[in-house]
Amino acid sequence: MDEHERRTGENLKFDHVVRESVQLTKGINYLLVISAEEIGAAVKKYEVIVWDKPWEGLRNLTSFPSKGE
Template sequence: MARVTDRWSEIPAGVPGGYSPIPDINDRHVQELGGWAVSEHVKKANDGLKFNKVVSGDVQVVSGLNYRLIIDASGSNGKDAKYEAVVWERDWTNTRQLLSFKPAN
């Protein structure tokens, strides 16, 4: 299977243009991206959501990386829920964008 080198030593390439599982969901950068995604969402929605942790996710190699993250977060009512965030990141330009944020199915 072809491999693509980037943030981790090896990310399975999988289907060209498709998503592959994140090798280490507990990676500090992945968890930081999840917290950042929740913060960006809160800036727009002003709903008081609090980041707990990224519980699963996939990565897609594009001109940078798309991260599709399943995030556990607490609402202002104190109840935990799962959310799906898609974050695009280009390491070499220090660019990051929240593409979508919604309740996970």
């Protein structure tokens, strides 16, 4: 949430994780569908992808587009 806010300026309030999955690649891709709301707006779902290589101390927010729901 903090990284998304830093990149976009959107101030979202996390609600809950709707769905999650993991994909092993040359690291770990975490796919999270989360529910969040921007202050004064409706709750939306967002599909978030985080790529992680914990053995190298790397973590990157790959995608955080609005699903428009």
